[in-house]
Amino acid sequence: MAAQTDIRTHKLAHGCMGLGGDWDTQPYTPRDIQHAETAIEAALDAGITAFDHADIYRYGKAEAVFGEVLARTPGLRERVVLQTKCGIRLPEGDRPGYYDLRGAGILRRVEESLTRLRTDVLDVLLLHRPDPLADPQDIAKALTSLHAQGLVRQFGVSNMSGPQIAALQAHVDVPLVVNQLEMSLARRDWVEAGVLVNTPAATGNGLAPGTLEHCTANGIRLQAWGALARGRLTSTDTPVGRLLTDLARRKDTTPETILLWWLQRHPAGITPVVGTTRPERIGACADAVRREPELTHEEWYELWIAARDAPLP
Template sequence: MQGETPAPGQSGLPGQSGQELIYGCMGLGGSWSAEPYATAHVEQAAAAIDAALDSGISLFDHADIYRSGKSEAVFGEVLAITPGLRERIRLQTKCGIRLNEQGLETHYDLSRDSILERVNGSLKRLKTDYVDVLLLHRPDPLADPAEVASAVGQLMQEGKVRQVGVSNMSAPQIEMLQDYLETPVVANQLEMSLLKRAWLESTVLVNHAEGLDYSFPHGTVEYCSRQGITLQAYGALARGHYSGAPPESPTPAEAATAALVAGMAKAKGTTREAILLGWLMRHPAGIAPVIGTANPDRIRACAGAARVAAAMTRAEWYRLWVTARGSNIP
C-alpha cells in the first residue's frame, strides 16, 4: 500500500469548483478485439499522457473493458518505463460491465467476486498496486448493495482502492448504495456535453410537455452537488460535432452551433475545445470534463478551458445552449 486512505474531502478529486480536466483513456490500446497491442500503441499512450500532463491534467480515467483491457495494459507499460510517473498522477478505473461472455454481448456484474476479480485484473494491467478511485460502471439490477460494499471495503482495507465512485447512476441509486458503504461516494460519471444535454434540459422542462423527450433522472445533478459528489462528464467534447468532426449531414442547429463555437474561440483567442469544455465548467455544480481524444494536439487544445469558464458571461453560456437546442427555452 502506498500512503494512507485520504479522509473525505481530501481526495484530490475535482471539487465543487470543477476546475479540473480528466483524461479519458478509452482511445488508447488499439482495437477492441482480442488482438494484442503493438509497440506503436504504447508510444501513442505515452504521447497522450505527455500531452495531458503538459495541459495540467493529473487524473486519468480507465475501465477494465476499454479496448478489451488493452487501454489499461498500454498505460501500464508507460508507467513501467517512466520513473516517477505514478507519483505524479491519479488513476481511476471502472468495473461492472462484462462483454462477450457466456453467450451475451453485454451484461452487468457487480457481484462481490466479480468486483474483486476485475479490480485485481486492472491493477495487474496497469502495473500498479492501487487505484485512487474505483467507479462502478453501470447499475446492476442483480447487485446486492451489501455485497458491493463488502467488496469495496475489502479492496480499501487491502490498499488497492482509495476511494469509490459510480458511473451512469441516478440520485436514488447512489443513495441506496451509500446506505451500505462505509466510505463516501466521491464521483458520478455521466454523459454531459453541449450535444448531450438531457442533464440540463431536465432542470428547466419540469411541468413542460417537452420534458417527456428527456429520460435523464431529474434531481441527480442537484443531489450530487449537494452531497459533494463530483460530476465527471464523459463525451464532453460533443464527439467533435462542434470542433472539427461534424456529422456528414449536420442539422441546422449543429451547423449553427459549430459556427458559434468557432466564432467565440476566435474572438477570445482560444480553441473550440476550450469553449466547449468551458461551457460545462461554467455550471455551478462543478463539472469535471473527461477528454477522450488520443490526439496530442487536441488534448493540448483543451488546456484553456478553466480560463474560458471563469470569463464566460451568462449571456454567452445561454447563447451556446439555446443555439445547440435549436429553439428557445420555455
C-alpha cells in the same frame, strides 16, 4: 510534483478508451504503447494529471499499455491520478454482454486492473453501470475491503441517477465521491431536466430529475464523459459551430476550450473527460485547466439555445 489524489479537485481528466489498439483480444503492439505514450505526454503538457480508464476498454489493453508507459517512466505514477471502472462484462462467444456488480467480481476486476496498470493502488474506482441484480450489501462489503486493504483510495459510480446513488450509499460506509455521466453541449438532458419540469417535453428527457441536485448536495463530483461530443460540434459549419469559433476568437482560446468551459461554468461542479488521443486536440483543451471559465451568463445561454435549435420553454 505529486498529483492531487482527491479526484474532486481536478478540472479536467483524460479518457483512455482510445488507447490500446483495436477492440479485440489480439495482443497490443509496440506502436500501441508509443501511441499511449504520446497521448499521455500531451495530456500532461496540457496540465491534465487525472486519467480515466475502465477494465473493458479495448478488452483491457487500454489499461495494459498505460501500465507499460508507467513502467518505462520513472516517477510518472506519482504525477498522475488513476481512475478505472468495473461492472460491465463484454460479450464472449455466444454469451451477450451484461452488467455484474457482484462483490466477488468487483474484487477480481480490481486485482486485474492493478496488474495491467502496474500499480499497487487505484486512486479511484467507479462502478460502471447499474446492475439490477446487485445486492448493495454485497457491494458494500467489497468496497470496504478494497479500502481497508489500501487498494483503492476513493469510490464513485458512473451512469447512475441520484436515487440510485442514495440507495447504494445507504449501505456503503466509504463515501461515493464521483458520478460520471454523458454530458456535453450535444448531450444536454442533464441540464434540460432542470427546466423542462411542467412541460410536455419532460417525459422524453433521459436523466432522472434531481440527479445533479443530489450530487451537489452530497459532495459528489460530476464527471462528463463525451465532453467534446466526438468533435461533432467543433468540426461543422453550423450555427453552434460558428458560435464556438467566434467565442474562441474573442476569448483568445480554442473552440474545444469553449465547449469545456460551458460544462465547467455550471455551478454543480463538472470535470470534463476528454477522450481524444490526438495531441493537437488534447492541447486545444489546455485553457480549461489553466484558466477559469470565461463565459458570461448570456454567452452560456446563447450556446445552449444554439445547440437546442429552439427557444427555452
